[in-house]
Amino acid sequence: MCASTLSYDADNDSLPDSLVVKLPSREEGARGIGVAMGLYESETRFYKEIAPLCGIAVPHLHWGDVDAATGRITLVIDDLTGTAVVGDMLATSTPEQAELAFAAIVDLQAPVWNDSRLKELRWLADPARAQVMFDAGRARDRAVQGCVRPPARARACGARRAARAEGG
Numbered sequence: 284m285c286a287s288t289l290s291y292d293a294d295n296d297s298l299p300d301s302l303v304v305k306l307p308s309r310e311e312g313a314r315g316i317g318v319a320m321g322l323y324e325s326e327t328r329f330y331k332e333i334a335p336l337c338g339i340a341v342p343h344l345h346w347g348d349v350d351a352a353t354g355r356i357t358l359v360i361d362d363l364t365g366t367a368v369v370g371d372m373l374a375t376s377t378p379e380q381a382e383l384a385f386a387a388i389v390d391l392q393a394p395v396w397n398d399s400r401l402k403e404l405r406w407l408a409d410p411a412r413a414q415v416m417f418d419a420g421r422a423r424d425r426a427v428q429g430c431v432r433p434p435a436r437a438r439a440c441g442a443r444r445a446a447r448a449e450g451g
Contacts, residue, residue: 286362302345305358318354324406327356332404337394339387 284305291298307323308314317323330344342360349356363369376384395401 299361301362303360303362307354307356314354323354323356324349324351327358328406337391339390
């Protein structure tokens with residue numbers, strides 16, 4: 284992703300001073316996950332097909348296209364860094380930031396809740412994509428189990444709960 288500062292031959296206040304150009308990850312592993320989970324396609328199609336139905340404030344899509352099979356993506360959207368706080372998906376959010384995020388989710392979903400037009404977007408509820416996400420989660424859990432061992436007290440509590448659930 285890069286921000287592009289623009290200049291024009293003529294003055295025009297309706298044209299943006301900068302745009303964000305979003306491309307696929309250069310890191311092969313991250314790009315592979317994006318392709319397998321359909322993330323690149325979903326983001327592009329969100330801007331094209333869902334955002335216009337919701338009436339919410341999102342960066343304006345000036346141009347976007349994706350090749351779902353290869354993950355080649357280009358999105359050209361408004362640069363909101365001067366008017367909005369850009370999130371950091373690796374940092375911990377504050378309770379206030381989390382509250383704002385949940386409110387934004389409600390604002391996104393409410394206008395299209397039970398909207399029959401969404402059923403026509405087969406990519407939106409593709410069972411194969413959901414399966415990839417669940418499989419990735421299970422693989423992550425197995426990897427973490429080998430690296431992180433909970434304290435003995437937590438393990439004992441978990442064992443007691445498991446035994447009760449099994450009728451023991």
